[in-house]
Amino acid sequence: MPRHSENKRFRAAGPGRQAKVFAGxxxxxxxxxxxxxxxxPALMYRxxxxxxxxxxxxxxxxxxxxxxxxLREDGSFSGIPGTEDCLQCHDTPRGDSRAEAEYIxxxxxxxxxxxxxxxxxxxxxxxxxxxxxxxxxxxxxxxHPEWEEPEDLCGYCHPSVExxxxxxxxxxxxxxxxxxSTMKMADCESCHANPDHRDLTAANNACFTCxx
Amino acid sequence: MSMIALxxxxxxxxxAIDVDKCTGCGACMVACQAENxxxxxxxxxxxxxxxxxxxxxxxxxxxxFPDHDLAYLPRPCQQCGTYPCASVCPVTATDKNEEGxxxxxxxxxxxxxxxxxxxxPYHARYFNWQDPVWPRGLEKTITPDVSVRPRGxxxxxxxxxxxxxxxxxxxxxxxxxxxxxxxxxxxxxCAESCPSGAIVFGDLHxxxxxxxxxxxxxxxxxxxxxxGTEPQVYYLSRRAWVRRQGDNYLPxxxxxxx
Numbered sequence: 001m002p003r004h005s006e007n008k009r010f011r012a013a014g015p016g017r018q019a020k021v022f023a024g025x026x027x028x029x030x031x032x033x034x035x036x037x038x039x040x041p042a043l044m045y046r047x048x049x050x051x052x053x054x055x056x057x058x059x060x061x062x063x064x065x066x067x068x069x070x071l072r073e074d075g076s077f078s079g080i081p082g083t084e085d086c087l088q089c090h091d092t093p094r095g096d097s098r099a100e101a102e103y104i105x106x107x108x109x110x111x112x113x114x115x116x117x118x119x120x121x122x123x124x125x126x127x128x129x130x131x132x133x134x135x136x137x138x139x140x141x142x143x144h145p146e147w148e149e150p151e152d153l154c155g156y157c158h159p160s161v162e163x164x165x166x167x168x169x170x171x172x173x174x175x176x177x178x179x180x181s182t183m184k185m186a187d188c189e190s191c192h193a194n195p196d197h198r199d200l201t202a203a204n205n206a207c208f209t210c211x212x
Numbered sequence: 213m214s215m216i217a218l219x220x221x222x223x224x225x226x227x228a229i230d231v232d233k234c235t236g237c238g239a240c241m242v243a244c245q246a247e248n249x250x251x252x253x254x255x256x257x258x259x260x261x262x263x264x265x266x267x268x269x270x271x272x273x274x275x276x277f278p279d280h281d282l283a284y285l286p287r288p289c290q291q292c293g294t295y296p297c298a299s300v301c302p303v304t305a306t307d308k309n310e311e312g313x314x315x316x317x318x319x320x321x322x323x324x325x326x327x328x329x330x331x332x333p334y335h336a337r338y339f340n341w342q343d344p345v346w347p348r349g350l351e352k353t354i355t356p357d358v359s360v361r362p363r364g365x366x367x368x369x370x371x372x373x374x375x376x377x378x379x380x381x382x383x384x385x386x387x388x389x390x391x392x393x394x395x396x397x398x399x400x401x402c403a404e405s406c407p408s409g410a411i412v413f414g415d416l417h418x419x420x421x422x423x424x425x426x427x428x429x430x431x432x433x434x435x436x437x438x439x440g441t442e443p444q445v446y447y448l449s450r451r452a453w454v455r456r457q458g459d460n461y462l463p464x465x466x467x468x469x470x
Contacts (some may be wrong), residue, residue, distance in 0.1 A: 020360070071385055073385070073386065074381075074385075075378065075381030075382040075383075075385040076378075076380060076381065119245055123320075124359045124360065125319060125320050126316070127357060127358040127374065127377055129377060129380070129381050131380075131381040131384045131385055132380070132381065132390075134383060134384065177439065202390070202391070204310070204311070205309075206307070206309040206310035206311075207304075207307050207309065207310070207316040207318050207321075208310045208314065208316035208370075208373055209310060211316070211318045211359075212357060212358060212359050212373065212377075
């Protein structure tokens with residue numbers, strides 16, 4: 001049998017040869033793991049800079065999150081403020097930063113919409129309601145005492161940007177075009193399909209709750 | 213005969229369509245098409261290709277003048293209580309599992325086998341034979357909260373489910389209970405657009421809603437009721453011949469079977 005004879009040859013090769021074979025094996029394994037864990041994911045995503053080097057940190061010195069990101073009167077979410085909102089302060093330069101000068105030149109004059117890249121952008125078939133994901137409804141039951149501020153729940157899906165001087169790096173999947181940090185269905189299901197939530201919260205796992 | 217036990221919900225969104233009030237103008241069909249991103253086709257008379265979530269059928273009593281009589285019957289998805297479509301779906305792309313009892317259709321999950329179309333006794337389901345194409349400029353009219361379907365999937369009326377979501381969001385903002393919407397908070401596009409008020413929409417379980425009273429009327433009937441599909445769409449007519457056309461009867465059959 002060939003396998004048997006190979007084993008014989010392996011044993012006959014002596015300890016030096018055996019060590020080489022093992023070293024080769026582990027080197028190959030390490031290389032494969034490196035490729036799979038490090039290199040391939042890095043190749044899958046490309047980093048795209050945001051069109052404007054917006055700083056959340058300095059804006060939060062003057063504003064609350066809800067001043068720009070609020071629920072409209074009809075229950076829909078305002079999302080990212082439009083150029084007309086920014087123009088209320090930035091019609092003329094307020095500082096001497098290059099980012100602001102660029103912003104005013106490119107977008108403010110001419111009131112052009114900034115093509116922001118949204119980290120949490122969902123596919124066309126997903127319906128997400130910000131009004132439904134209100135921290136007050138989570139606080140009612142007292143199950144999550146660690147959630148105190150609205151941002152505690154926001155941070156469940158959105159990366160924290162409060163302290164950032166630069167926009168968080170946006171990574172796009174080269175194949176699908178989706179953002180790397182977007183919510184996956186499994187993330188939604190961590191609450192919606194959680195058996196502890198059943199009959200206690202409004203979160204349910206019916207298809208039409210999240211899909212359209 | 214139905215294969216699935218009746219699924220009950222606290223809220224049962226339903227419609228009562230007064231066939232005697234319907235003038236057959238087609239405003240509901242147009243409103244539906246615009247609201248639900250149904251792309252215009254080059255030849256809408258080609259029924260193998262054309263797609264409508266809501267169709268207005270013309271009924272005739274089959275008699276010659278002067279006894280001839282006409283009726284128009286708008287047919288959305290009947291949102292059956294014992295849904296024959298979802299019970300045959302091999303991939304659970306369609307289901308009835310949300311409060312309100314609307315049969316959901318998740319297009320990216322659909323594999324296009326069209327088993328549900330064969331199962332639906334109302335022909336309320338449609339297959340996308342082609343990718344939808346909007347004439348240049350008209351794509352701006354697409355409703356953002358209704359997803360656009362690619363070719364190869366089945367679609368159907370959802371009672372304008374996104375409007376249900378909008379109504380719940382507004383209720384939350386106004387500190388009302390989203391599970392107890394008032395009558396009129398949530399209206400599908402067809403009910404809203406009907407100029408003669410033939411389509412009444414609301415919660416069939418709520419006695420204060422008009423649709424609840426209309427569904428209990430002696431003029432009320434449902435389509436193919438003897439199949440046991442328990443539709444959530446009721447029709448109303450004073451004319452006996454219209455009510456009789458709502459189901460299949462033997463030519464000499466005098467009374468409806470129990």
